[in-house]
Amino acid sequence: LGGNYFCGWINFDTISGAIVIPIFIFSLIGNILLVCLPFIYEKMKNATNLFILNLACSDLVFTFTLPFWAVYYLHHWVFGDFLFKLVTAANFLGLYSSIILLTATTVDRFITVVLNTWPGSQLKRERCAIAACAAAWVISIGASVSDAVKVQVEIYWDNRSSCEAISDSSDVNLGYYLQVSLLFLLPFAIIVFCFSAILKTVLQASNRKRYRTIVVMFCINVAFLVCWGPYNILLFIRAFYKPRGCYAEERMFIAHSIFRILAFSHCCMNPLLYMLSQKLRRHLLQLLRCQNAQKKSTDRRVGQNTSVIQNVAFIAQNSAVILELPSK
Template sequence: MENVSLNPEFPNSSCKGLGSYSLRRNEWTNFTIPGPIPNFYIAVPIIYSVICAVGLTGNTAVIYVILKAPKMKTVTNVFILNLAIADELFTLVLPINIADYLLLQWPFGEFMCKLIISIDQYNTFSSIYFLTVMSIDRYLVVVATVKSKKMSYRTYRAAKIVSLCVWTFVTIIILPFTVFGKIHNDWGRLQCVFVFPDPESLWWKASRIYTLIMGFAIPVSTICILYTMMLCKLRSMHLNINAKALDKAKKKVTLMVLIILAVCLFCWTPYHLSTIVALTTDIQQTPLIIGISYFITSLSYANSCLNPFLYAFLDDSFRKSFRKLVECRTAP
């Protein structure tokens, strides 16, 4: 365990760095504060509450529109729907994380501990893997357009099967975290954290490397390769074969997927970079370092409430469908 006792002397000053799992599971929030309360201790629950409220509202709207509006039944929107469901699940349980933070201990029992850890890890892995699938889909669309071929296999039903496979794959990935998620009695306070067997430091490093590789390096590398190949094909099509470019709708969808990906990387890259720092550097626990760690965690949480606004700004079909559904519900 790497629990922090936050007082003026900072007695637990040998910290392994900006944690990855420890941040997401609040292992740094075991405060004992005889002196002035740090500003971030007050700010963090406010930020989390805003993320929760905005995320629930936005993702609920996305799920509702995609399920109810006939025009939204597209392959890309199946993946966006699953992305919104993953974000919705996380924002639904965020109040429990806020309560854990404010109470300075875990009062909800071991079953809830494992459940919250599982949902937290679903949020960590599912977003990037659904974006990977969306990138593969965009690449296949571009290739088919360049070669003037029809994609008979690219159907709404096939997209639902692929989404189910992604959920199954992510479930397998997060199983170790569910197993290691336990209640730990830390000086009389119950904490919901990862309890690793001996040698604990080795398991600690292995868990961070595992998340870094499976949750960032592999999917992001795949996405970068796909988009590089896609841009090369588009450039080749424009310069060499003098064919028509992708139509306006396909360009917009590709742009939307790219921007969603960029926002996801913006929110999650500091989180995964902190893993590298944690593995390679010994950082002293200071208020500044702990404040930075909470900022990184909040940034990763914020990704769960940003995507709905991207759909609203970038997708005309979504805006029109949302407007139409609202008008139908408010009509006498």
């Protein structure tokens, strides 16, 4: 996860730590808004809103791990072994739950648009969405705990701590890559199949009202694959290819650092992409207008109170002058 490799004068760990900090800030603000807006303006029983809420929660779980990684890349791991396992579990929990929830959302769109069987039973769709979200979290928690058990903190002679896998045996690596295959490649294949059928159906239909929703979901899935795809592909390459020589190791580390930052940036992508939805943009504008209205109302009341105080002071001053006038 770290290594402090240099390319010329560039320290990629330092750059990674510096970039992770703004990613954390943008992701925290965006996903909190994405959680709050459906609660304020929408019914949470809606299946689409349930998926949006769970995806935002998944991104928030991942987001909360970013400050720890920033400290690690800028300095070294100073939080101990237990917290490293906890942060690792949360990191993989955010990754696995995101891909499973995106797959469930895509399948939901596939059934709605292509098979056209949900509209007759909205309650059934909502119950299936709840079950899919619950299953996504259960599977993700189990897989992330399995990953967290396999890592530990190593302390070197200069008292610097590094995060390492407990074992590099072929059995451990085989289990890990099998898990990644089931929780990344299989969902990827399902998403590609479903969206191919969805796009074909939408392009052939005369009614294009659902077109914008499909575009939003398509962009969200593409963003996930673009951000996490190169990182996971590189992990597979590293399983079968061992770089020889300092130059090859440095190039591998540079690629790993770049793809890692690209993967980390995904947690702030979903809020931006969901703003393509007119409904969510309208809710956000309503929220901002309410805040502006409250601020103006507060300023108006403060101004009125100030005017009253000034008038009272002026009247009191005039009264004092009148009382001081000598009587004839």
